[in-house]
Amino acid sequence: MPYREDIELTDFTPEDLAVLTQWDTPTICNALEEVMPERRGHGYTTEPLVPLDPDLPPICGYARTATIRAAEPPNETPAEMAAKREAYYEYVAQGPKPTVVVIQDIDPRPGYGAFWGEVQTTVHKGLGAVGGVTNGSFRDLKDSARGFNLLGGEVGPSHAYVHVVDIDCQVTIHGMTVVTNNIIHADHHGAVMIPDEAVKKIPEAVERISRREAVILTAAKAPDFDIEKLKAAMKGAKEIH
Numbered sequence: 001m002p003y004r005e006d007i008e009l010t011d012f013t014p015e016d017l018a019v020l021t022q023w024d025t026p027t028i029c030n031a032l033e034e035v036m037p038e039r040r041g042h043g044y045t046t047e048p049l050v051p052l053d054p055d056l057p058p059i060c061g062y063a064r065t066a067t068i069r070a071a072e073p074p075n076e077t078p079a080e081m082a083a084k085r086e087a088y089y090e091y092v093a094q095g096p097k098p099t100v101v102v103i104q105d106i107d108p109r110p111g112y113g114a115f116w117g118e119v120q121t122t123v124h125k126g127l128g129a130v131g132g133v134t135n136g137s138f139r140d141l142k143d144s145a146r147g148f149n150l151l152g153g154e155v156g157p158s159h160a161y162v163h164v165v166d167i168d169c170q171v172t173i174h175g176m177t178v179v180t181n182n183i184i185h186a187d188h189h190g191a192v193m194i195p196d197e198a199v200k201k202i203p204e205a206v207e208r209i210s211r212r213e214a215v216i217l218t219a220a221k222a223p224d225f226d227i228e229k230l231k232a233a234m235k236g237a238k239e240i241h
């Protein structure tokens with residue numbers, strides 16, 4: 001998968017991404033199955049993630065990626081670490097916006113130390129990120145930035161020796177592989193990477209799928225529902241294109 005250092009914003013806009021936040025991530029996955037059938041079995045997280053705040057609405061934005069470790073101290077000097085930290089924040093701050101930060105914990109046992117907490121959620125939110133996805137841990141449940149939609153592998157108390165290893169790299173979070181500027185949609189269910197060519201096709205697909213489902217749901221909620229009415233509803237749903 002090639003890195004996406006540049007993106008043609010004429011193909012879609014931040015407003016197009018904002019439209020996608022009106023639907024939950026399972027609905028986006030349903031739409032992707034229709035507009036890109038080859039994506040049915042991959043491109044989304046396949047293991048549970050813990051939401052910092054499960055009541056937050058879905059997010060959608062351009063990926064910023066990094067890898068971290070926490071179980072052992074870094075090998076770099078303090079000066080090298082400071083330079084890498086500055087480079088990381090510069091990378092996160094660059095356009096286009098909004099962004100979703102996707103961080104892979106590459107320790108043998110991910111989550112040993114938390115990257116995310118009060119400081120990092122507040123800083124990243126200030127730099128234009130609407131949320132983050134990580135297989136690592138997070139902490140500061142009550143003090144983290146409000147409205148920052150974070151999904152993590154677990155909750156933990158310490159940051160241990162957490163440090164950034166690589167920036168602007170390919171990462172994989174529970175089966176979802178991401179590079180810079182991939183489009184990420186996420187909510188309390190998990191996250192999915194949306195290919196560029198699908199972004200503007202999803203709203204129409206969602207509307208079409210909703211109409212099909214409405215036929216079956218209406219029939220199923222009727223007091224006289226039975227197997228024959230289910231068969232008729234399923235046949236009717238198939239005729240909606």
